[in-house]
Amino acid sequence: MTQTHIFHDLPIPDPPTTARPLDVVILAAGAGTRMRSQLPKMLHEVCGRPMVAWAVKTAHDLGARDIVVVTGHGAAQVEAALARSGVRFARQDQQLGTGHAFLLGAAELRGDADVLVLYGDSPMLSAETLNAMRRLHTREANALTVLTSELPDASGYGRIVRGEGGQVERIVEQKAASPAQLRLTEFNSGVYLMDARAPDLAAHIGNDNAAGEYYLTDLLALYRGQGSRVAAFKIPDPSEVMGANDRVQLAELARLMQRRINERHMRAGVTLRDPATSYIEDTVTIAPDVVIEPGAVLRGHTEIASGTVIGAYSHLTDSRLAANVQVKPHSVLDGAVVGENSDVGPFARLRPGTVLEEGVHVGNFVEVKNSHLASGVKAGHLAYLGDASIGAESNIGAGTITANFDGLGKHRTEIGAGVFVGSNATLIAPLKLGDAAFVAGGSTVSADVPEGAMALGRGVQRNIEGWSLRYWRKLAAAKSEGQLARKLPWLSGWLTRQE
Template identity: 40%
Template sequence: MTSPSSDTRPLAVVILAAGKGTRMRSDIPKVLHKIAGKSIVGHAASAPAQLSPDRLVIVVGPGMESIADDVPGAVAVVQHERLGTAHAVLTAREALADFDGDLMILNGDVPLIQPKTLVDLRQSIKTGAAVAVLGYHCSTEHAYGRLIIDVNGALDRIVENKDATDAEKQTNLCNSNAIVLAADHAWDILTAIDNDNAQGEYYLPDVVKVARAKGLSCTYALAPEDEVHGINSRVELARAEGFLQTRLRRRAMEEGATLIAPDTVFFSHDTKLGRDVIIEPHVVFGPGVVVADNVTVKAFSHLEGATVADSATVGPYVRLRPGADVGVGAKIGNFVEVKKASIEEGAKVSHLSYIGDARIGAHANVGAGTITCNYDGYDKHFTDVGAGAFIGSNTSLVAPVKVADGGFTGSGSVITKDVSADALAVERAQQKEVAGWAAKFRARKEAAKKKGS
């Protein structure tokens, strides 16, 4: 009787995230540092999640249980004693006591592995291997473990760099530490690993040695190098950010966006762009941004938690904060900040304005220097500007206040009361002129200046 193929057997994923990350020099757990607006461990969990595993377990250190909040659907287990990576996997055994399937083990500090790579890794045990290890070809000098392949093309052993012979060091096939163990052998192999080494720890790469000693076959799959780099320092965090941004920029362009200067644009992991979007240089997307078709985002703009509808124009030097909703064909111009406000179809906020906790109605025009005074020191209040309204330059709209459809405000006004439809509201002191005052002022100043010298 043949065993079911690897893609039909149940799958459990164990993510190892108990490391202290001392080289990060941070009070934040290493795997909670972010790249492209998402935690390292959140990225590490996103690829296996797309394989729809039957179980997902994350192993964390004492006092680090909050890490599991970044891995939806995961069961968290605590490795109270850090006795090595194999010991960390065994910590998850109780959580998988009733599970009978393949076991995929991943590191929580390796955030860039793609789902296809993990599919290939799992498929590599389909022929009957007990262990499959994900390897990659190193392009530079390295201190990683090597995968040693026998004459038949099977994985013979994993040799750590410090233990490798000169000949073994010549191979550039390196260990990524991502491993799949076949259902029939997983726990027998893991429990047979010993700690007979200088550190007295139980090392996960020893699964190959143990499996071979039991007469079981081992194999490997290959990953692109830029998918499998781990993060142990701020330098490596920045490198991973660079790899991911390159990937996100390429995807944006392949899906129909124009990036004028791609290397200057920074995306969040969840940025969504429509077709025929134009992104000018030096634009930053924070989390939660959705941009529809035919939108132009001009240079030096920052968007976060915002929605921009079809054919709108944003920027340059615009800040869209969470809750900003820019309507079809609307224009948000230079040095405008929008927060928790809807700018409806065809409306214009062209320059030097702050619009917060507000609605700007369809085809309304907001003049330069306008602000919504939405905060009284305790609560936020709403400003409602109707369709076709015209807000004069340097208007202060003191919320809560409403300018009805077609209403006008005179430039320099402080509007504290509602404005009726099609009415003009002006609130400013009457201009007064004192004849000859300027000439007398200059004369007085010049006389004082001469006297002082």
């Protein structure tokens, strides 16, 4: 499965006022067996990015100096997907716990920086939230700050036990909690911001527990053992730290992320007729005063300029649309460029390499591939234009095709300006039609047409008088009169009139 490498430029929140650099360790070694997939868990996508790529993007938005991704299950695939994202990798070949994974990642850091721990399967955590956490961490001179939230039922999470002054005394795991502690609603997200001592302290984490694993939560006790301040940064929305362990949770993450993306566009001046059915990936750029009709899908590096309308159930991928374009319902654009005041569809398909200049009309059931249509070109319906260049103001009739493939290679059709191609023409490439040329409807054209000439490439019509009468009389002789009357009630009257 192909994975995209996308790190889109969005407004980056201002970092907190601190002289200390920030390093980030992203834990992404989990197997994700409940996904029931051959694809590594971290590469399952949420709104156009693999889950782990969201964590990398957040780290970049925070201005992180070093970013280390700890990989394990499907390590080669995860590392390939992030190869161009400006991160380094550490491999956890044995799954010995979060403390062990952090220690492997921290070994790749230069040191002398605050260290933030993130998770590769928690894409909702925003840079805004983490910058607020950094400001608290700096203002209170914390050695360790843990990100927490509250749930009415925090089952499955470690509980936060606070002491005097709101400091965190310890984190109690679910299976080790007392009945009173199980009633606590504040839970540990697993996201930590720590000072530069964290890698050295992590080396002292033990595995004296039932699972024999090294838990990152033990860092809290190690910091407190040195008399350092440990605090919590509690956020109001627990969905920000939501992870995905199966497809149901993955779908819920996608729903939440899509709502966040759609709200961002609407607040920036985009009209979504039905936000609940608009799928827009994070990497899509949309200008104010664009209208998106219900069911539209916008993916990849699609860019849409002001005044454009995207019709219902249209699907756009990696396409650039200029101002005041009309994409009518059920159209598919993939890798296309569409000029100002053009219209596409309904039920049109623009494949990679398609360029429409200003004021081009591509109508219903027209497919265009690797072709350049100059300004004012019209292809109203039922046509295939592949590997072609078409000059300004030319008209392509219904049913016209460019026969561009000879079984071995593709060939181009070059059509000049002001050319009129009649309906049901077949243009056999390689072929050139000069400016102001005409192609008669129904023609098959295999030789170049000079400027201003008309090509007529169809057989001579021959009318055979009386053919129908002989045909139907022969058929009538083989059928009973009742059969014919039932099936073709007009026929008996017509035959009578011919006598």
